[in-house]
Amino acid sequence: MRGAEALIGSLTGAGVDVCFMNPGTSEMHFVQALDDVPEMRGVLTLFEGVATGAADGWARISGRPAAVLLHLGPGLGNGLANLHNARRAGTPLLCVVGAHATxxxxxxAPLQSDITAVAGTVSGWVHTSGHVRDVADDAMRAVAATGERGGQIATLVLPADVSWTEGGAPAPPRTAPAPEPPAPSRVAAAAAAVRAGEATILLGGPALSAAGTDAAARIAAATGARLLVETFPGCWETGAGRPRIDKLGYFAEQAIGQLSGSRTLVLAGARSPVSFFGYPGVPGDLVPDGCDVVGLADPGSDAVAALEALAAEVAGPAVAEVAPHAAPEPAAGPLDVRSLCTAVAATLPERAIVVDESVTAAAALAPALQTAAPHTQLALTGGAIGDGLPVATGAAVAAPDRPVVAVQADGSALYTLQALWTQARERLDVTTVLINNSAYSILRVELARTGAGEAAHSGRAGRMLDLSDPTPDFTSLATGLGVPARRVTTTEDLLDALRWAGAEPGPHLIEAVVPPLG
Amino acid sequence: MRGAEALIGSLTGAGVDVCFMNPGTSEMHFVQALDDVPEMRGVLTLFEGVATGAADGWARISGRPAAVLLHLGPGLGNGLANLHNARRAGTPLLCVVGAHATxxxxxxAPLQSDITAVAGTVSGWVHTSGHVRDVADDAMRAVAATGERGGQIATLVLPADVSWTEGGAPAPPRTAPAPEPPAPSRVAAAAAAVRAGEATILLGGPALSAAGTDAAARIAAATGARLLVETFPGCWETGAGRPRIDKLGYFAEQAIGQLSGSRTLVLAGARSPVSFFGYPGVPGDLVPDGCDVVGLADPGSDAVAALEALAAEVAGPAVAEVAPHAAPEPAAGPLDVRSLCTAVAATLPERAIVVDESVTAAAALAPALQTAAPHTQLALTGGAIGDGLPVATGAAVAAPDRPVVAVQADGSALYTLQALWTQARERLDVTTVLINNSAYSILRVELARTGAGEAAHSGRAGRMLDLSDPTPDFTSLATGLGVPARRVTTTEDLLDALRWAGAEPGPHLIEAVVPPLG
Known part of the structure; x- marks a missing residue:
């Protein structure tokens, strides 16, 4: 058996049975082995950033390690931004990078570059497979590594000759080890903190599951602790029937306001909050002066078990408050960001997966979704824009029985628009609501916030933040990639289009034209 | 003066007066400073790979260091593949990467990552600017570094606070130092080699200028030395009226055939030839057994002066043979790759810049162009596909008075299609001939060549090399990015479309539908 077949057979035995890929010459034996190992599903992408983002979305929804296949250093480079987002999400992700024969x-040769140096910036584990007899074990070590530290990227560099040489054999099937139980001392410290009053619990990572948020809400009901969800949740069970919890604001001054008055900040699967960017005269550390930070569960530990242990200790029979289902349709009229978000919430199907790369629209989307149908929300975790469409693609592969709704900003969509093609090829049930405001609106806001200036709408500087002249035509772009699309400018047409997209199988894109901000 | 303004003012004083960019929050002061330094032209791209590829094309045509502005580690990642190509082209390129405030x-914070580790894989020089008083000098050291070793990437990491702090001042204007003269001992060794007979001169890098190829052709005429051009020339003056020189073949067996019988291989600006990929049982080093290699000029040295010195020594009054202008139109009928290339050659304007990312079509394009109107040819130097449209964009910015023709494979185009939008915004005279064969055809060839298998057109493996289901509609895609486009399926319609594109100002795309290979 050739190395490539042994590798793939080992992966499927460990539950890694989808590989998002954009292969090249050095990966031809891996590709060919797909014919020999039918348990592995290969999903082709037109660009590596789609593959890595899709793998991230797949793992966030499936709860299993995802796999990608990339072509040498440049392929890894193309996939790097969404690997960065996956790293920040704590996603277990096996990154196989094909390389020149040893x-x-x-x-x-022209495509040679330092793969391990680049991989090391996003990976917790990097190894170059050296011999066909080792490749199956290397793969198993890589899969195991993806589960460490709460989920991380493991990069296996795969020389072409290791793939093509005979003499491999699949490793025995592997089941993931159970997570460590929560430390009683941490639970006790958190219990003391919430009992003392004026505590805020910041939820993140695995704590955002239904069980985690339910436990947190019972703690809040019993103790008066405030709850917040990290600004960019990787995978959050929310909406009607779930505890109603605000997200920590993106802008530092919002977050500072939300956290003020907290005597203790309890971290449950979340990192201690920091400002997304540094600004002149604004603190980077968002923990209020004099507020103690208590780590109940690191992002890498079993935050759900920790929250349940804490609830058992402090909440007793308390019942969590949950959000009602209240998502009225917006009034007829020209679209703006608020009515757009209201329309998305009003039509959201039960058990949908919502992928949020709405950027400046997020402030309107978050409250609208709080009382929409129960759903799973996936956000841009690492700030590297161009994640939304790929993540939606991978989420849809992982959950073919669930509708996926991607609320997507225009500038970000243009990084990895090729994801639409994979959605078309795989007949994925993804509805993309593309918010076309013809600008990098967030940068117009940030230009002022950083003190750089105000002239963001015109002049030579303003032109660098402007996406008109020409305004991309996303209806034409989606159609060109095989995804049926419609352009809407009113709330009634958006509602119609959302129902059209929901009624037909396969992917759709709705280009919602809204006025620029400000 | 803020650091950003001091930086930009220093760059323009050193002849770096265009910056291709995709900025983010940490670069807002750089962007704002464009209003204060009108000598710097900012060119917005929708994706960093477009910015880096465009900078590469700009520098190859202008002969001056190019500049890009990228947003933190993920922005650098997105630009990495085309930085790889620029590195292999020996392009002088200043890469400014904005970073978090010190x-x-x-x-x-979420966007934090190890920028210098990634930058180090493509850069000959990396530095993080530490203080506003240093930033202008840092920029000058970076520009100087771009000219070392024959042209390389210099990465300057620019923390946001260094940009926004007052107290900077531009560095004095700088002129590039003169290159080192050729070493007499190398010229003497090359002279002995070509006089001994059965020598082949492999031309690359700067030797591919008009002066370099003219000198080489006179040497060949006088001594009988064979001439070859490196497989992927960065910037080659060729076509009618120039010496007719074949390129070294892409496939190892072609190259081995071309080099066989050489007693000496003289390298003039080219690296010693190696196989692009390793294949089972095929040598990686393409120099024939027993053939001496003589380095006349490293890629980093003044290869033109070296060739002129060698010509002065061995050629005397010899006159170079040049190619005739013979580019007949193809016969009417359905398009195939050969007739497509013939049509491009027949209609090629004088002094055009041809950007070749034709991949499998390159074998037909190269002979057709040998006798087309004189032109400059830019190839994919590093093998990281997705370079063609960005390089064409940058070349057109550098030479607004020259038409640019990009001959572009479909799969590769889909990596960095966003380049079309920048062509539209900047009203660039680029005609893209998009070869749509609905496949990664080169991988179908490579799958067989690597011995992986033959079933490349069907099955689970074959589906990973197939771009149908759905076939991207490049006419729709180009229109969506603001570039007028037409689809053609016959030679007569292609000729019509080429004339239409040539007659109107601004960019155009012609989607030429050809049958799949094989």
Whole structure:
């Protein structure tokens, strides 16, 4: 058995049975082995950033390690931004990077570059497979590594000759180890903190599951602790029937306001909050002066078990308050960001997966979704824009029985628009609501906030933040990639289009034209 | 003066007066400073890979260091593949990567990552600017570094606070130093080699200028030396009226055939030839057994002066043979790759810049162009596909008075299609001939060549190399990005479309539908 087949057979035995890929010559034996290992599903993407973002979305929804196949250093580079987002999400992700045959490396051929140096910036584990007899074990070590530290990227560099050489054998099937139980001392410290009053519990990572948020809400009901969800949740069960919890604001001054008055901040699966960017004269550390920080569960530990242990200790029979289902349709009229978000919430199907790369629209989307149908929300975790469409793609592969709604900003969509093609090829049930405001609106806001200036709408500087001249036509772009699309400018047409997209199988894009901000 | 303004003012004083960019929050002061330094032209791209590829094309045509502005580690990642190509082209390129404010780094905010580790894989020089008083000098050191070793990437990491702080001042204007003269001992060794007979001169890098190829052709005429051009020339003056020189073949067996019988291989600006990929049982080093290699000029040295010195020594009054202008129109009928290339050659304007990312069509394009109107040819130097449209964009910015023709494979175009939008915004005279064969055809070839298998057109493996289901509609895609487009399926319609594109100002795309290979 060739190395490639042994590798793939080992992966499927460990529950890694989808591989998002954009292969090249050095990966041809891996590709060919797909014919020999039918348990592995190969999903082709037109660009590596789609593959890595889709793998991130797949793992966030499936709860299993995702796999990608990339072509040498440049392929890894193209996938790097969404690997960065996956790293910040704590996603277990196996990154297989094909490389030159071992004997070819010394020639410094045109595609040669330092793969491990680049991989090391996003990976918790990096290894170059050296021999066909080792490749199956290397793969198993890589899969195991993806589960460490609460989920991380493991990069296996796969020389072409290791793939093509006979003599491999699949590793035995592997089941993931159970997570560590919560530390009683941490639970006790958190219990003391919430009992003392004026505590805020910041939820993140695995704490955002239904069980985690339910436990947190019972704690809040019993103790008066405030709850907040990290600003960019990787995978959050929310909406009607779930505890109603605000997200920590994106802008530092919002977050500072939300956290003020907290005597203790209890971290449950979340990191201690910091400002997204540094601004002149604004603190980077968002923890209020004099507020103690208590780590109940690190992002890497079993935050749900920790919250349940804490609830058992402090909440007793308390019942969590949950959000009502209240998502009225917006009034007829020209679209703006608020009515757009209201329309998305009003039509959201039960058990949908909502992928939020709405950027400046997020402030309007979040409250609208709080009382929409129960759903799973996936956000842009690492700030590297161009994640939304790929994540939606991977989420839809992981959950073919669930509708996916991607609320997507225009500028960000243009990074990885190729995801639409994979949605079309795989007949994925994804509805993309593309918010076209013809600008990098967030940068117009940020230009003023950083003190750089105000002239963001005109002039030579303003032109760098402007997406008109020409305004991209997303209806034409989606159609060109095989996804049926419609352009809407009113709330009634958006509602019609959302129902059209929901009624037909396969992907759809709705280009919602809204006025620029400000 | 703020650091950003001092930086930009210093760059323009050193001849770096265009910056291709995709900025974010940490770059807002750089953007704002464009209003204060009108000598700097900012060119917005929708994706960082477009910015880096465009900078590469700009520098190859202008002969001056190019500049890009990227947003933190993920922005650098998105630009990495085309930086790889620029590195292999020996392009002088200043890569400015905005970063978090110095004091914000310790917070490990979501967008924090190891920028210098990634930059180091493509850069000959990396530095993080530490203080506003240093930023102008840092910029000058970076520009100087871009000219070392024959042209390389210099990465300057620019913390947001260094940009926004007052107290900077532009560095004095700088002129590039003169290159080192050729070493007499190398010229003497090359002279002995070509006089001994059965020598092949492999031309690359700067040797591919008009002066370099003219000198080489006179040497060949006088001594009988064979000439070859490196497989992927960065910037080659060729076509009618120039010496007719074949390129070294892409596939190892082609190259081995071309080099066989050479007693000496003289390298003039080219690296010693190696196989692009390793294949089972095929040598990676393409120099024939027993053939001596003589380095006349490294890629980093003044190869033109070296060739002229060699010509002065061995060629005397010899006159170079040049290619005739013979580019007949193809016969009417359905398009195939050969007739497509013939049509491009027949209609090629004088002094055009041809950007070749034709991949499998390159074998037909190269002979057709040898006798087309004189032109400059830019190829994919590093093998990281997705370079063609960005390079064409940058070349057109550098030479607004020259038509640019991009001959572009479909799969590769889909990596960085966003380049079309920048062509539309900047009203660039680029005609893209998009070869739509609905497949990664090169991988179908490579799958067989690597011995992986033959079933490349069907099955689960074959589906990973197939771009149908759905076939991207490039006419719709180009229109969506603001570039007028037409689809053609016959030679007569392609000729019509080429004339239409040539007659109107601004960018155009012609989607030429050809049958799949094989």
């Amino acid at each position: 004997d070819h490396v010394r020639h410094d | 004091d914000h780094v310790r917070h490990d």
